[in-house]
Amino acid sequence: MNQTIGILGGMGPLATVDLAEKIILLTKVSRDQDHIPLLIYNNTRIPSRVNAIMDQQESPVVELIKTAKVLEKAGVDFIVMPCHTAHYWLEDIQKHIHTPILNMIENTVHFVKNSINGEKQILLLATSGTVKAQLYQKAFQSEDVQLAIPTKKEQKIVASAIDEVKAGYIANNQYLNELNKIIQKYEQKGISAIIGGCTEIPLLFPYIQNKK
Incomplete structure (x- = not known):
């Protein structure tokens, strides 16, 4: 190239x-x-x-x-x-x-469409700004995918985990345990994939139980 x-x-x-x-x-x-x-x-x-x-x-x-x-x-x-x-x-x-x-949003939607292999329920882990602006909700509107959005309480934990990464805390991120509990909760509800809808989230993937 x-x-x-x-x-x-x-x-x-x-x-x-x-x-x-x-x-x-x-x-x-x-x-x-x-x-x-x-x-x-x-x-x-x-x-x-x-x-x-x-x-x-x-x-x-x-x-x-x-x-x-x-x-x-x-x-x-x-x-x-x-x-x-x-x-x-x-x-x-x-x-x-x-x-x-x-456009990373469009590319993510395209990738999900071509790789979820029948998995139709996906959890969005993103900043509160991305969630409020509905960047992914709108992008997936016309797709046969159910996007799960954390509750307000859960979103505060996600946002705090993101802030910790920005401050340089990854393996020692104090919100990892709570983040994993959130993921486990949605797994029990049928979620089988996660969108790291904030570029800090993938840095936590090695420490997240389900990083599919």
Whole structure:
């Protein structure tokens, strides 16, 4: 692949690194020169996407556009944005640049459709902003998939677990036990798959009992 990928990162920094590592590890090569070129802007100055949606605090869109423009000017062929919640502003960002931005929400729905093997009940673990904006609820509206959304109490635990990851706590995340209890509860209700609808969630997968 000769194209250069631009990663619009910083949301959060560990999730950005996780994506870059996945791209490298999943690329079948035998030497440095065969790897896919990556340009990463780990912009930690982008305001909280969750606070903007939940509490009408400072919008991240100006900083998101600025970051995308830096990547475009650097010559990337397309942009990936490892933050589900930030996709709430994807169209606003795309209007200001010519470089295409891959839609992670749409790609996730497409992947689920082609890989669930008859499993029709899926648990969404995402930020409170993603849940409130109904990014995945709307994306799955026309699909034969039942999306389970945590209760308000459970969502607070999910959000807290995400915040812990952003602070650097993964294996020692204090909400892992409660998160696993939530998953067990939904497994008993027939859930057989999970969407890590926040890019911090996959970092917890090694410590989550069912990470399918």
